[in-house]
Amino acid sequence: MMPISRLALAGLGALLLAGCSGEAAQDPRKKGTPEVGYVVVETADVPVAVELAGRIAAFEMSEVRPQVTGLIRRRFFTEGAVVRAGQTLYEIDTRLYRAASNEARANLNSAIANAEATRIRAERLKPLAEAQAVAMQDYTDAAAAARAAAAAVQQARAQLQTADVNLQFTRVPAPISGRISRSLFTVGALVTGNQAEPLAVIQGVDPVFVDIQQSSAELLALRRALAQGGAVPGSTSVGLVLEDGSEYPQRGQVQFSEVMVDAGTGTVTLRARFPNPQGLLLPGMFVRARFEQAVDKGAILVPQPALTRNARGEASVFVVDADNKAAERKVTAARAVGSDWVVTDGLKPGEKVIVQGLAKLKPGAPIKPVLASKPQVIAAPKPGSTPASKP
Incomplete structure (x- = not known):
């Protein structure tokens, strides 16, 4: 009986092996060269967009002060209202x-x-x-x-x-036009011509200034890029994001940049001017300023799924070489724009960067490259198996 049992077991094993090899031959994922999707990269002028913290400042500000001594007899303005230059604000005895x-x-x-x-x-x-x-x-x-x-x-x-x-x-006029603060002295108060406290404060709020803070390190890197020809100055147009997350409907213009670095914060102040016809922007309000400070000349945009980073943070992509094999390439990608990485080094125009089918891709492996815009072909799944797809 022993020889018969061994023969039966051997036959059963052969049948099982034959069945498995048949399934492997029919599995499309284990058959042929893997197909990958690629994009052809080209150079482009990419704006260097920055978003920096800023604070609203009045376009003009004047402290209303008395020039003679006496008792305040009358007040002619409403606190918080808009006053005009030359308008009488107080009358002194x-x-x-x-x-x-x-x-x-x-x-x-x-x-x-x-x-x-x-x-x-x-x-x-x-x-x-x-x-x-x-x-x-x-x-x-x-x-x-x-x-x-x-x-x-x-x-x-x-x-x-x-x-x-x-x-x-004895009639105290408004030095400038703008919105006046609360009155710091009431009717009947004694004021003097050399007092330190103002009677009120007027601030011009149309237009307004936005003081933007940028670190000196970022500004130094930008100026070096401009000096080396890797970038050109960008637009002076600025957009604002308000404290509630909404965008201010009107855009402003950068006026100037400070010529010195704040020793306490290590930042440089940039000043932008914004129209404020509805008085929505108030002095002292915190905002976020968005603008294109420069334009990278000859940068390459790579879709974000195509770029990976190792444990040291080094970026790399797979490209299609001349032999239709996957080649790993180290690149420099310091920032993102929308859904793309801006690659400034490591790629050349016209190269094919693999963006689909990266899961099991290995350097030097043969591949079948197709344009990433080509529709995917999804194979019908077999009963009890996982559906397979080709990019």
């Missing part, structure tokens, strides 16, 4: 300054009358002195008195102008 103006005007009239009398006396003494009817010294004294009286008139006129200016200062 005018009584003392009006009296000073009246006194200066009276002194001027007295000086004018005295000057007229001394001039006439000097004119009368002149012919008498020439005829030696009176002493020449009398005429000399009369002429000097006339000139002194005329100078007194000019002095009195200047004092009157000063008094009138002080009287005008």
Whole structure:
């Protein structure tokens, strides 16, 4: 019985092996050269888009201060409203300054009358002195008195102008147009001409400035790229992302960049100007600024699925070589744009980069390359087996 059992087992094993080999021959995944999808890469001008933190600053700002001393009698504006340049904001008690103006005007009239009398006396003494009817010294004294009286008139006129200016200062105007803050002094408060605290603050909010902070290291790398010809200056147009994540509907323009680095933060300030007709942007508000600071010349865009990184962070892609074999290529890809990586080194225009069928791809393995845009062919699954697909 023993020989028969061994013969039966051997026959059963042969049948099983034959069945397995038949299935393997029919499995499309184990049959023939693997098919991969590729794209032909070309150079392009890729913008270097940056998004940086920024803060809204008023286009103009002025502190409203009194220039004379006195009690505030009236206030002529609504807190938080828009005021115009020259509009009267406060009135300071005018009584003392009006009296000073009246006194200066009276002194001027007295000086004018005295000057007229001394001039006439000097004119009368002149012919008498020439005829030696009176002493020449009398005429000399009369002429000097006339000139002194005329100078007194000019002095009195200047004092009157000063008094009138002080009287005008009792009405405190808006230095600039803009939105005014709350009033820091109420009616009845005593203000002085040399006080440190302002009465209110006016800020011009249409347009506004956005102060953008960029690290000095990023700016240095950008300037080196521009100097070496690897990039060209980009557009000065800037977009804003507000604190709630929404985009500001209007775009601004970069005005200038600071010429020094902030020692405390290590950043350089860039200033952009934005229209603000609806007053949506308020001074002090934090925003995110998006703009194209430069344009990479001759960069290559590679779809993100085609690029892999090793444990050291080094990037690589598979390309189709001249023998239709997979060749691994080290590349430099520091940033992404949309769904693509920007490759600045390691690839040449016209090369075929594999983007599909990378799962089991090995360097040097024979492949059947097809354009990635070609529709995929999906094989019908067998009962009890996993569906197979070809890219």
